[in-house]
Amino acid sequence: MYDKIFSRGKINGVELKNRVIxxxxxxxxxxxxxxxxxxxxxxxxxxxxxGTAALVTSYVAVCPPVLGGIAxxxxxxxxxxxxxxxxxxxxxxxxxxxxxxxxxxHHPGRKxxxxxxxxxxxxxxxxxxxxxxxxxxxxxxxxxxxxxxIEKYFVKxxxxxxxxxADGIQIHCAHGYLLNQFLNPAKNSRTDEYGGSxxxxxxxxxxxxxxxxxxxxxxxxxxxxxxxxxxESLPGEADADEMRRIGKYLSxxxxxxxxxxxxxIDRVGTPDMKAGWRNQIYAYFKEAVDTIPVYGPNxxxxxxxxxxxxxxxxxxxxxxARQQIADPxxxxxxREGRSxxxxxxxxxxxxxxxxxxxxxxxxxxVNPLAGREIDNQxxxxxxxxxxxxxxxxxxxxxxxxxxxRGFKVMLIEKEKELGxxxxxxxxxPDKFRIDNLIRYFQGQIEKDPNIEVWLxxxxxxxxxxxxxxxxxxxxxxxxxxxxxxxxxPGVSLAVMANDVLSGKCEIRNKKVVxxxxxxxxxxxxxxxxxRGNSVQVLEMLPAPGRGIFNFNVTKTVNAxxxxxxxxxxxxxxxxxxxxxxxxxxxxxxRSEEIPCxxxxxxxxxxxxxxxxxxxxxxxxxxxxxxDANKAGKIMTAVRDGYDRIKVL
Numbered sequence: 001m002y003d004k005i006f007s008r009g010k011i012n013g014v015e016l017k018n019r020v021i022x023x024x025x026x027x028x029x030x031x032x033x034x035x036x037x038x039x040x041x042x043x044x045x046x047x048x049x050x051g052t053a054a055l056v057t058s059y060v061a062v063c064p065p066v067l068g069g070i071a072x073x074x075x076x077x078x079x080x081x082x083x084x085x086x087x088x089x090x091x092x093x094x095x096x097x098x099x100x101x102x103x104x105x106h107h108p109g110r111k112x113x114x115x116x117x118x119x120x121x122x123x124x125x126x127x128x129x130x131x132x133x134x135x136x137x138x139x140x141x142x143x144x145x146x147x148x149x150i151e152k153y154f155v156k157x158x159x160x161x162x163x164x165x166a167d168g169i170q171i172h173c174a175h176g177y178l179l180n181q182f183l184n185p186a187k188n189s190r191t192d193e194y195g196g197s198x199x200x201x202x203x204x205x206x207x208x209x210x211x212x213x214x215x216x217x218x219x220x221x222x223x224x225x226x227x228x229x230x231x232e233s234l235p236g237e238a239d240a241d242e243m244r245r246i247g248k249y250l251s252x253x254x255x256x257x258x259x260x261x262x263x264x265i266d267r268v269g270t271p272d273m274k275a276g277w278r279n280q281i282y283a284y285f286k287e288a289v290d291t292i293p294v295y296g297p298n299x300x301x302x303x304x305x306x307x308x309x310x311x312x313x314x315x316x317x318x319x320x321a322r323q324q325i326a327d328p329x330x331x332x333x334x335r336e337g338r339s340x341x342x343x344x345x346x347x348x349x350x351x352x353x354x355x356x357x358x359x360x361x362x363x364x365x366v367n368p369l370a371g372r373e374i375d376n377q378x379x380x381x382x383x384x385x386x387x388x389x390x391x392x393x394x395x396x397x398x399x400x401x402x403x404x405r406g407f408k409v410m411l412i413e414k415e416k417e418l419g420x421x422x423x424x425x426x427x428x429p430d431k432f433r434i435d436n437l438i439r440y441f442q443g444q445i446e447k448d449p450n451i452e453v454w455l456x457x458x459x460x461x462x463x464x465x466x467x468x469x470x471x472x473x474x475x476x477x478x479x480x481x482x483x484x485x486x487x488x489p490g491v492s493l494a495v496m497a498n499d500v501l502s503g504k505c506e507i508r509n510k511k512v513v514x515x516x517x518x519x520x521x522x523x524x525x526x527x528x529x530x531r532g533n534s535v536q537v538l539e540m541l542p543a544p545g546r547g548i549f550n551f552n553v554t555k556t557v558n559a560x561x562x563x564x565x566x567x568x569x570x571x572x573x574x575x576x577x578x579x580x581x582x583x584x585x586x587x588x589x590r591s592e593e594i595p596c597x598x599x600x601x602x603x604x605x606x607x608x609x610x611x612x613x614x615x616x617x618x619x620x621x622x623x624x625x626x627d628a629n630k631a632g633k634i635m636t637a638v639r640d641g642y643d644r645i646k647v648l
Contacts, residue, residue: 034077392420397641
């Protein structure tokens with residue numbers, strides 16, 4: 001089973017036990033000195049224990065602040081002997097599982113701030129503006145002497161990595177960071193030996209590779225992370241043909257593998273992307289660099305998808321980052337033929353949102369332990385019955401957590417099937433990955449002998465006696481929140497987004513106004529537009545999709561625009577009639593009427609404690625989770641379903 005996945009592979013002199021690599025992704029779990037913290041250690045060790053052939057660290061700083069080398073607080077570093085010793089302990093622990101360790105060497109270039117570099121100005125190949133809005137000081141153009149100094153720091157970082165016991169290195173030449181800035185003609189305006197021709201723009205990378213090779217020897221893998229093309233729509237930026245030429249040139253100048261990513265703007269997979277969508281571009285590169293492995297992420301979520309991608313010959317290894325965040329045991333479960341037990345990544349990009357936008361440590365919507373492995377290495381034993389009311393993401397996770405503690409569980413759901421709000425979230429176009437999560441939870445609950453499920457059972461005050469007769473140890477309210485209804489004239493004429501998505505209210509071939517431009521509102525608009533409706537969206541904020549990762553929002557907004565949907569920002573709904581909704585443009589202070597047949601409310605949810613209050617009249621140990629505790633996202637509910645049940 002999965003012969004391609006579980007065949008051995010090689011990168012230069014290093015043999016990998018299978019074809020799965022844990023891809024590099026910033027987790028922001030390092031300590032203030034850039035050492036591998038205990039939290040960071042356990043995060044990676046969970047993936048090594050889970051069977052992955054190799055781990056690639058998140059970007060590791062190799063240049064000091066005076067040269068603008070620090071990208072982010074909590075970033076790992078290889079700047080001194082202390083950092084090396086920390087990495088050595090890390091490598092030793094990883095190797096115990098037969099997993100190889102590759103260290104990614106990095107310089108942010110323009111993608112940092114003076115704040116992160118002790119007040120020193122960001123640097124780049126040319127004087128460009130930093131990408132992060134917190135710092136308005138232009139980047140300083142590097143001198144040739146400074147370029148040589150940076151090259152020496154990369155060599156020093158590689159030496160530290162090798163001494164620490166790393167099995168290989170990856171030089172980060174992608175995603176708009178310093179070395180990518182040199183490679184990209186749209187950002188490199190130098191007229192000396194480091195600018196102009198392709199060979200000159202590659203010079204810094206080639207000199208780094210040459211310097212490292214002299215230190216590490218011929219069989220130590222030196223790989224690069226490279227964009228397949230640039231995607232910032234800048235005049236003269238490198239397209240796929242140019243990046244392919246660069247890849248070929250680097251392959252002729254000492255590199256041992258290319259980890260191919262997509263663009264300099266950190267494009268990641270969104271829920272609409274299917275496994276293998278990058279096959280063509282990967283194959284295009286492999287034709288040019290057939291002497292070394294080419295690999296990268298390809299939206300693979302299941303072993304079946306991974307096997308097909310490898311069978312296509314487009315890439316030599318599977319790079320799974322987000323999927324191994326969702327389930328660190330992905331490889332082991334695939335080997336054991338238990339693909340149905342793999343907790344699926346839904347490509348929501350909450351992990352990316354946490355790190356790149358919110359500047360918080362790694363979190364995952366579906367895996368409540370991601371980034372917190374060290375705090376959750378055991379569950380206390382429990383005894384008795386736990387009744388859980390509501391089978392949305394929080395309730396289903398709570399049932400599994402309670403069972404893992406040893407409790408008997410009764411999971412009660414008023415609808416005819418498990419899933420709760422997930423059964424609505426999957427209705428928008430291209431949200432098929434939500435179905436995967438529903439099926440995962442359903443499958444795990446169905447096979448768990450400790451969990452009994454009651455469907456079509458609504459808990460009311462009249463039914464409390466029936467529940468009390470069971471003498472539960474604890475009762476958990478996971479009933480979700482209530483949809484927000486604005487206090488405006490005519491609001492009773494509107495319908496709720498949940499009723500639309502659930503099919504209770506069928507709307508076709510109408511003029512519809514959706515009030516609310518959060519993700520629920522946008523996806524409700526998508527759903528309605530796909531059913532022949534003319535849709536307009538009202539959002540009070542300056543931009544839609546607040547709090548959602550930008551690529552996910554952009555994907556949805558672009559899809560809506562193609563369908564002819566208008567999105568009105570800074571727009572407040574003032575009143576509703578049978579023929580129109582009256583709105584105010586808060587920027588200009590102007591009011592107008594938008595003609596429509598139906599108004600749909602998708603403003604959000606608020607916490608309603610009425611179930612808790614009712615339960616506390618009869619039961620001593622009552623707990624709320626998910627939106628019943630605090631309105632939030634899938635991640636919030638799933639984490640509650642673990643954390644609050646862990647301490648029952």
